[in-house]
Amino acid sequence: MFTRASWVTVSFFLMMATALEAASFNRTQGRSMVVSRGGIVATEHPMASQTGAAILAQGGNAMDAAIAANAAMGFLSPGMNGIGGDLFAIVFDAKSGKIHGLNASGWSPKALTPEFFKKQGITSMPSGGIHSVTVPGCVDGWQTLHGKFGKLKFAQLFAPTIRMAQEGVPVPELISGYWAGAAGLLSSSTNAAKTFLIDERAPRLGEVFKNPDLASVLQRIANKGRSGFYEGPTAESIVRYSKRLGGTITMQDLTGFHAEWVDTITTTYRGWTVHEIPPNGQGIAALAMLNLMENQPLGKLGHNSAESLHIMIEAKKLAYADMIAHVADPRFSKAPVKQILSKEYATVRARLIDLEKAADVATPGKFEAGPDTTYLCTVDRDGNMVSLIQSNYFNFGSGLVPDGCGFALQNRGALFTLESGHPNCLSGNKRPLHTIIPGFMAKGDLRIAFGIMGGWNQSQAHAQFVSNIVDHELNLQAAIEAPRFTKMSFDGRDVAMEKRIPQSIRDTLAGKGHSVTALGDFSSSVGGGQAVMHSGKTGVNFGASDPRKDGAAIPEPPPLK
Numbered sequence: 001m002f003t004r005a006s007w008v009t010v011s012f013f014l015m016m017a018t019a020l021e022a023a024s025f026n027r028t029q030g031r032s033m034v035v036s037r038g039g040i041v042a043t044e045h046p047m048a049s050q051t052g053a054a055i056l057a058q059g060g061n062a063m064d065a066a067i068a069a070n071a072a073m074g075f076l077s078p079g080m081n082g083i084g085g086d087l088f089a090i091v092f093d094a095k096s097g098k099i100h101g102l103n104a105s106g107w108s109p110k111a112l113t114p115e116f117f118k119k120q121g122i123t124s125m126p127s128g129g130i131h132s133v134t135v136p137g138c139v140d141g142w143q144t145l146h147g148k149f150g151k152l153k154f155a156q157l158f159a160p161t162i163r164m165a166q167e168g169v170p171v172p173e174l175i176s177g178y179w180a181g182a183a184g185l186l187s188s189s190t191n192a193a194k195t196f197l198i199d200e201r202a203p204r205l206g207e208v209f210k211n212p213d214l215a216s217v218l219q220r221i222a223n224k225g226r227s228g229f230y231e232g233p234t235a236e237s238i239v240r241y242s243k244r245l246g247g248t249i250t251m252q253d254l255t256g257f258h259a260e261w262v263d264t265i266t267t268t269y270r271g272w273t274v275h276e277i278p279p280n281g282q283g284i285a286a287l288a289m290l291n292l293m294e295n296q297p298l299g300k301l302g303h304n305s306a307e308s309l310h311i312m313i314e315a316k317k318l319a320y321a322d323m324i325a326h327v328a329d330p331r332f333s334k335a336p337v338k339q340i341l342s343k344e345y346a347t348v349r350a351r352l353i354d355l356e357k358a359a360d361v362a363t364p365g366k367f368e369a370g371p372d373t374t375y376l377c378t379v380d381r382d383g384n385m386v387s388l389i390q391s392n393y394f395n396f397g398s399g400l401v402p403d404g405c406g407f408a409l410q411n412r413g414a415l416f417t418l419e420s421g422h423p424n425c426l427s428g429n430k431r432p433l434h435t436i437i438p439g440f441m442a443k444g445d446l447r448i449a450f451g452i453m454g455g456w457n458q459s460q461a462h463a464q465f466v467s468n469i470v471d472h473e474l475n476l477q478a479a480i481e482a483p484r485f486t487k488m489s490f491d492g493r494d495v496a497m498e499k500r501i502p503q504s505i506r507d508t509l510a511g512k513g514h515s516v517t518a519l520g521d522f523s524s525s526v527g528g529g530q531a532v533m534h535s536g537k538t539g540v541n542f543g544a545s546d547p548r549k550d551g552a553a554i555p556e557p558p559p560l561k
Contacts, residue, residue, distance in 0.1 A: 027478070028478065028481070028482070029475075029477050029478040029481045029482075030481060030547055031477060031481075031545075031547065032477060033475055033476050033477045033542045033543060033544055033553075034542065034543035034544070034545075034553040034554070034555055035540060035541070035542055035543075036540070036541050036543075036555035036556065037381060037539060037540055037541070038056065038380075038381050038541070038555055038556035038557075038558070039053065039056040039062060039065065039378065039379055039380035039381050039541065039555070039556040040053070040378070040379050040532050040541050040542070040543035040553055040554065040555050040556065041053045041056070041065050041066075041069055041376070041377075041378045041543075041553070041554055041556075042376060042377050042378075042530035042531065042532055042543045042544065042545050042551065042552070042553035042554075043069050043072075043073055043374070043376040043530060043545075043551050043552075044073065044077060044080070044374050044375070044376070044528060044530070044549040044550055044551035045072070045073060045076045045077060045172065045175070045550055045551055045552075046550070046551065046552040046554065047072060047076060047164070047169060048069045048070075048072035048073045048076055048376070048551075049069065049376075049545075049551060049552050049553065049554035050554050051068050051069055051071075051072040051160045051161065052065035052066065052068050052069030052072075052376075052378055052554075053065070053554045053555060053556050053557060054160065054557070055068045055069075055152065055156070055157060056378075056380055056381075056556040057556050057557050057558075057559065058152065058156065059151065059152065060151055060152045060156075060157070060380075061149065061150075061151050061380050061382070061384050062378040062379055062380040062384040062385055062386045063091065063145055063146065063149035063150055063151075063378075063384065063386055064146075064150050064151055064152045064157055065378040065380070065386075066089070066145070066376065066377075066378045066386035066388045067142050067145060067146060067150070067157050068157040068158070068160065068161070069376050069378065070087070070138075070142070070374075070376060070388060070390055071083075071142075071157065071158050071161045071218065072160060072161045072164065073374045073376065073390070074138075074161070074214070074390075074407065075161050075164055075165045075169075075211055075214055076164070076169060076175070077175050077178075077374055078196060078211070078214075078396065078407065078408065079175075079178050079179055079182055079392070079395040079396045079408075080175075080178065080373055080374040080391065080392065080395070080453075081138075081373065081374040081390040081391055081392060082138070082214075082390075082392060082407045082408060083136060083138050083139050083214075083217065083218075083221075083229065083407050084136045084138075084392060084397060084405075084407040084408050084409040084410050085136060085137075085138055085390055085391050085392040085393070085397060085410040085412070086104060086105040086106055086134075086136065086137040086138060086141075086390065086391060086410060086412060086434070086436065087102070087104040087105075087137055087138045087141035087142070087259075087388065087389070087390045088101075088102060088103060088104065088105065088141075088277050088281060088388070088389050088390075088434070088436055088437065088438050089101075089102040089104075089141065089145060089386055089387060089388040089389070089438055090102075090264060090275055090276075090277065090386075090387040090438045090439070090440040090449065091145070091149065091384075091385070091386050091387075092383075092384060092385040092386075092440065092447055092449070093149065093384060094382045094383035094384045094385075095382075095384075099264055099275055099440065100148075100261055100264075101261065101262040101263060101264040101275075101277050101278070102141060102144060102145060102259060102260075102261060102262070102277075103259060103260050103261075103262050103277060103278075103280075103281070103431075104137040104138060104140055104141025104144065104259035105134075105137050105280060105281075105412070105431045105432075105434050106134045106135035106136050106137035106257055106410075106412070106431070107134060107135055107253070107257060107329075107429045107430055107431050108134050108135075108413055108416070108426060108427070108428060108429060108430050108431075108432070109133075109134075109135070109242075109247070109248040109249045109250065109253045109428065109429075110248075110250070110252070110253055110428040110429045111248035111250070111428060112131065112248045112413070112426065112428060113426060113427060113428050114418050114420070114425065114426055114427075116248065117131075117418060117426075122418075123418065124418055125413065125414055125415075125416045125417065125418055125426065126413075126414065127394070127411060127414040128185075128394070128398055128399060128411055128414070129245075129398060129400070129411075130242055130245040130246060130247035130249075130398065130400060131247065131248075131413065132398050132411035132412075132413045132414045133242070133247065133249065133397075133398050133400065133409045133410065133411060133412075133413060134410060134412045134413045134431075134432065135249070135253050135254060135257045136229075136409065136410060137257065137259060138390055139221060139226055139229040139230070140226050140229075140230065140257060140258055140259045141259045141390075142154075142221075142226075143225050143226040143259075144258070144259040144260075144261070145386075148261075149384075154221065154222045154223075154225060155222040155223070157222075158218045158219070158221065158222040159222070161215075161218060162215045162218050162219055162222070163215075165210065165211045165212065165214045165215035165218070165406075166210065166212055166215045167210065168208040168209055168210035169208065169209060170206050170207065170208050170209075171203045171204070171205060171206065171207055171208075171209050172205070172550040173205055173550060174524070174549060174550045175550055176202070176203060176204060176205045176207075178395055179196070179202040179203060180201075180202040181395060182196075182202070182395040182396045182399070183197065183201060183202045185395070185396060185399040186202070186396060186399060187200060188399065189399055189400055189401065191241075191400070191401040191402070191403060192396070192399050192400065192401045192408065194401075195211065195213060195401050195406055196396070196401075196408075211406045212406070213404050213405055213406030214405070214406030214407055215406070216404070216406070217229070217234050217405055217406055217407065220232065220233065220234060230254045230255050230257070231251075231254075231255060233404075234402075234405060235251060235254045235255070236251075237402040237403050237404055237405055238254065238402045238405070238409070239251055239254070240402075240403070241400070241402040241403055245400070253429070256429070262277065262278055263278070264276060264277060264278070264440070265277070265278045265283065265284060265287065265337055265341065266287070266341075267287040267288075267290055267291055267341055269290045269291075269293075269294055269441075269466055269470055270294065270470050270471070271443055271470075272441050272442065272443040272466070272469075272470055273441065273442050273443065274286070274287060274290060274439070274440070274441045274466055275439070275440040275441065275442075276437055276438075276439060276440075276462075277437055277438065278330070278337060279326075279327040279328065279329075279330050279335045279337065279433075280327060280328060280329045280330065280431045280432065280433055280434050281327075281434045281435075281436070281437050282323055282327065282433070282434065282435055282437055282456070282458065282459050283437040283439070283459065283462075284322075284323055284327060284335070284337060284340060284341065285316075285319045285320050285322070285323035285459035285460075286319075286437065286439070286458075286459035286460075286462035286463050286466075287341055288318075288319035288322060288323070288340055288341060288346070289312070289315045289316055289318075289319035289459060289460065289463040290463050290466060290467075291341065291343060291345075291346030292311075292315035292318060292319060292346050292349060292350050292353070293311060293312060293315050293463065293467060294343075294346070295346065295347060295350035296308075296311045296350075298311065298312075298467055298471040298472075299470075299471040299472060303468070303471075303472040303474075303482070304482070304483060304501050304505065305505065306505045306508035306509050306512070307355070308467075308471075309485060309497070309501070309505065309509060310355070310358070310509060310512055310514070311353060311355070312460075312463065312464065312467070312485070313358070313485060313487060313495050313509075313514065314353040314354075314358065314359060315350075315353065315463075316459075316460045316463070316487055317359060317362035317487070317490070317491070318349050318352060318353070318362050319459065320362070320456070320459070320460075320490055321362040321363055321364040321365075321490065322340050322364045322365055323459070324364070324433075324490060325364035325423075326340070326364065326423060327423070327424070327433050328422075328423035328424040328425075328432075328433055329424075329430045329431040329432070331430070331431075332423070332427060332430055333423035333424075335423070339365075340365070345365065349365065356512060357512055357513050358493045358509075358512055358513035358514045359493075360491065360492060360493060361491050361492075362490070362491060373389060373390070373391035373392075373393075373435075373436050373453035373454065373455070373458075374389070374390055374391065374453060375388070375389045375390075375438070375451035375452065375453045375528075375529060375530055376388050376389075376390075376451075376530055377438075377449040377450065377451065377530050377531060377532045378449075378532065379449065379532040379533075379534050379541045379543075380556075381539075381541075381556070383447075383534045383536060383539070385440075385447060385449045385532065385534060386449065387438035387439060387440050387449035387450065387451055388438055388451075389436045389437060389438045389451050389453065390436070391410070391412075391435075391436045391453070392408055392410045392411070393410050393411050393412045393414065393415070393435070394411050394414075396408045397409055397410040397411045397412075398410065398411040399411075412432055412434070413426075413432060414432075415432040415433050415434065415435070416430075416432045416433075435455050435456055435458060436453070436458065437451070437458050437459065437462065438451045439451050439452075439462045439465075439466075441466060441469070444536075445535060445536035445537040446533060446534070446535055446536070447533065447534050447536070448469070448476070448531060448532070448533045449531065449532050449533075450462075450465055450480075450529065450530070450531040450532075451529055451530065451531075452465060452480075452526075452527040452528065452529035452546070453527050453528060453529070454486070454524075454525070454526065454527030454528070455488065456488050457486045457488065457525070457526060457527045458527065460485075460486060460487065461484060461486070461526065461527050461529065464482075464484050464485070465479055465480065465529065465531075468482050475542075476531050476532075476533050476542050476543070476544040477544040477545075479531070479544070480529050480530070480531055480544045480545070480546045481522075481546065481547060483497065483498040483500035483501045483521075483526075484497065484498060484526040484527075485497035485498075485501070485526070486525055486526045486527070492515075493513050493514050493515045494514075494515045494517070495509075495514050495515070495516055495517070496516070496517040496518075496519050496523075496525055496526075497516065497517075497518065497519060497526075498518075498519045498520065498521060498522065498523050498526060499518040499519060499520065499521060500521050506518065522547055522548045523548065524548055526548070527548070528546040528548040528549035528551075529546045529548075530543075530544065530545055530546065530549075530551065530553065531543070531544045532544075532553070541555075543555070
């Protein structure tokens with residue numbers, strides 16, 4: 001027999017169940033956005049995100065947090081990035097309301113020329129080895145970013161990573177898999193094997209990895225800034241190692257390099273302004289792709305419908321054809337940026353898209369002359385934002401580690417061509433066409449810093465993310481998680497997409513002539529991304545982290561005092 005108290009209890013639980021049922025809803029995203037009035041740091045590793053968030057709590061701003069988190073990622077995920085690689089960033093300065101682009105991509109050694117290769121009988125750019133190495137731009141990028149916007153000293157920013165590198169950190173799931181995939185490359189170099197392998201194999205999941213050599217190099221940078229890397233013991237080790245392997249890197253190549261501030265290039269997409277870094281990066285392809293997509297009502301066609309996917313895939317081909325034909329180091333060859341990004345040009349190019357049939361070949365427009373990565377983003381409580389991407393290019397880059405340095409040199413030189421007359425033909429002290437791109441978009445009081453890594457996947461992934469936000473009104477996390485397609489080739493009908501896109505849609509695309517490969521539900525082939533958003537109206541920040549990576553968006557902790 002129920003007592004009154006029993007009926008009260010039952011009624012309470014019935015009321016709660018009804019409320020929960022009313023509040024429940026189905027959704028396709030696997031996790032919620034992070035929401036905070038304080039800052040947020042989103043990276044591919046929780047400890048890197050935590051490092052950046054702690055810097056915010058210590059009085060640092062978004063720029064300080066980005067540098068600290070990037071330094072941490074170089075230790076935690078050394079195959080994807082590190083101080084042997086390059087860096088790009090887009091910075092929003094809340095005080096001035098201005099957006100700044102930073103190009104910290106390194107140049108080729110002065111003596112590395114087509115003539116140098118011709119004498120050795122080499123007819124195409126090597127993808128590995130010492131001749132694929134370009135000057136690392138990351139550290140000078142940190143210095144340039146910090147010099148303009150930083151609040152805390154380098155010593156404070158690098159202290160967490162120095163300690164982690166000395167004491168060691170367990171290796172997480174996905175990173176352990178990437179590491180294992182590079183074990184053969186690393187074992188072919190004595191220094192690389194000593195630095196990155198344990199008992200002649202890659203560290204396993206949960207195994208503690210240490211890197212005291214990297215800690216020492218970071219300490220020199222903490223003490224002396226860029227001169228602690230491009231001069232002194234670290235630089236001398238790079239030059240000696242290069243010479244020992246028959247390379248051409250000199251001290252002048254290192255000391256003469258400097259990152260530069262650049263104006264972002266932009267387009268509008270249905271009321272949003274989207275920013276990318278100008279050439280020598282591939283970001284122009286993302287903007288050109290959006291211009292082409294704007295000619296069709298993707299929102300009405302449905303999210304990831306066969307019709308909308310077909311349009312985006314075909315737009316990708318046309319946009320990338322222009323990018324690969326024209327983009328290079330602007331100091332050597334001026335790309336026709338204004339023409340490629342004009343709405344009139346997009347209207348004409350969009351007519352080349354057959355709505356019923358996939359194209360085999362995409363040819364670039366003609367104008368008169370005019371791998372592997374990490375992405376992170378930060379926002380602070382004042383609304384300052386950083387969208388930063390950093391890379392070795394291939395997994396562990398060239399696979400070469402200078403004596404006592406603890407980091408791999410990038411192989412970014414592989415992106416040059418030896419084709420005479422091509423804008424991207426190799427030349428001394430020239431920057432190659434670059435795959436890594438940070439993204440930024442804004443409308444009214446809303447600003448989003450975002451990026452999705454993965455070689456030539458990046459521009460097409462950026463365009464899909466923007467479309468998810470704008471055309472389909474997905475929230476930040478849902479837009480990052482949504483299934484994506486990728487086409488890593490430049491011609492042909494091949495395309496790969498995650499199998500969360502239904503078989504019926506893939507079959508319809510096949511009927512239009514696409515050769516569709518089904519990937520896993522959350523495939524690394526379509527890249528992994530991070531995003532943060534700031535509302536100027538409310539002062540609230542939002543963060544999202546891609547489940548395709550090991551990472552997390554972590555909010556700034558409340559003050560301890």
